Amino acid sequence: LANPHAQVAYDRSAEELLGEEYVVAPLRRHTLPPVTDGCAAVVLAAGDRAFELCARPAFITGIDHRLEAHAIGARDLTRSPSTELAGQKAGVANGSVDVAELHAPFAHQELILARALGLGAGVDISPSGGALAANPLMSAGLIRIGEAARAIWSGKADRAVAHATSGPCLQQNLVCVLEGV
């Protein structure tokens, strides 16, 4: 509701949502992403140039991406080892996280990703509404980085994590750590 770029926005109770028919059990409409037209762009600047262009730049202090096997039968789909590994390489645990923007086009994936990244109860997860609010497939990951940067620009976060996924059932995952100074 607070994101003017969101496609799907409403304030409804959990009881009301659980009253929906299944689309395919156990998935109901509210656990699925919308079909979206959209585009995202992010401008990167190196070093001190960022301070000339932006009052409070969001510096990328870690970024990594990892891949899993394609065959879903070869994977434990209740975990996301590629997110765990990318999170370690990007240094997610090297400080406290204020905001995490997770690319979870299916609601249950947010739980798997939050656990893979070790995000505790104090982390504000996907304040933009995430991919459940707007899912322009190939740019839905990039805008997670944009939204995490926006949280730093505004001072809402000092340290933020952004995540993007590709492939069936979270096959490929990217983790980006952003910090304000």
Add this chain to the structure above:
Amino acid sequence: MSERCAVIGIGQTVAKSKREDVSIAGLVREAAIMALDDAGLTFADIDAVVVGKAPDMFEGVMMPELYLAGALGAVGKPMLRVHTAGSVGGSTAIVAAHLVASGIHDRVLTVAFEKQSDSDAMWALSVPQPFSSPLLAGAGGYFAPIIRAYMHRSGAPRDIGMRVAVKDRRHALLNPYAHLHLTDISMKMVEDSIMLWDPLHYLEACPSSDGAAAMIIGSERAAAQAASETGRRPAWIHGMAMRSEPTMFAGRDQVNPLAGRDCAADLYRQAGISDPRADFDMAEVYVPFSWYEPMWLENLGFCPEGDGWKLTGAGATSLIDGGDIPWNCSGGVLSSNPIGASGMLRFLETALQIRGLAGEHQVPDARRALGHAYGGGSQFFAMWVVGVDRP
């Protein structure tokens, strides 16, 4: 570039019309393992994998890089897919090299492929798509009018294209990996072949091939280790550049595209090239239709504009005729065209020459070479320079 980087391993499949014995995964794995063996490495030594291929519609496998994760040993590693149409094999090698030049990784496996027998590239390039100009009868139909404009502009005699077609097929006879081995190739044979897109005869066009190419790009440390373990020297990367321009815009020079000239200028600045014809010992240049040799000779600054056909006509680009600047000693795209891999094969062949491993088509004492690929409507360019000397 910040860190030095080099080609330390090379693998390529024998290009063929139909590789019915393997899937796409089997094809790319074959090239990847050859490159690893060449570098004295295994999949476990690789930090990241960069995959390139031409449009997904060619085989109808969307985002094939995801399906290739296991075959390329990429599970648990970063993997990137590159797609810049026909130039993709070159762009893919450059993305891989940037991952090493930037200091992120020590050893990157890069692979490009096309399995044209699984596909119908002619259909994929001809089907009308919304908001884009149709290519009509495939790539040849698109390029033929541009070639005619070149002939009109330069006054080149009509036999120049056929000379390139013969020259590259004679080179291919020296390359066991080439698809076409036309032992009786001659000017008459080309002239007698059916006219496809005037002025291009059938034998002035590239074949349709299955094939894969792979390279290992290594850091200075990785290059030293591979050289000491295998006894094969690295091909150092002296510069790399990419440029793009839209397919169509008012005033666009489609015969001599600005993006190609800008790309070459950037590359030559990086590598310290002032006179390409004298400074390079050989070049592997993307020539899918015969006339693109004289056109790219001009675009790449090997001669003044309008003179490219004179170099071709005089045999300057022929290894067999002892030309001073041999082009496409491997036989080039005219002799093997696994589309997504064709650009990488150009880059790979320059590294093979610099490492002294090109066998019968080796240019004696090749010390510096140009690799080139182009794609789309002559709008995407990727180039690199490799050399014997550490930069």
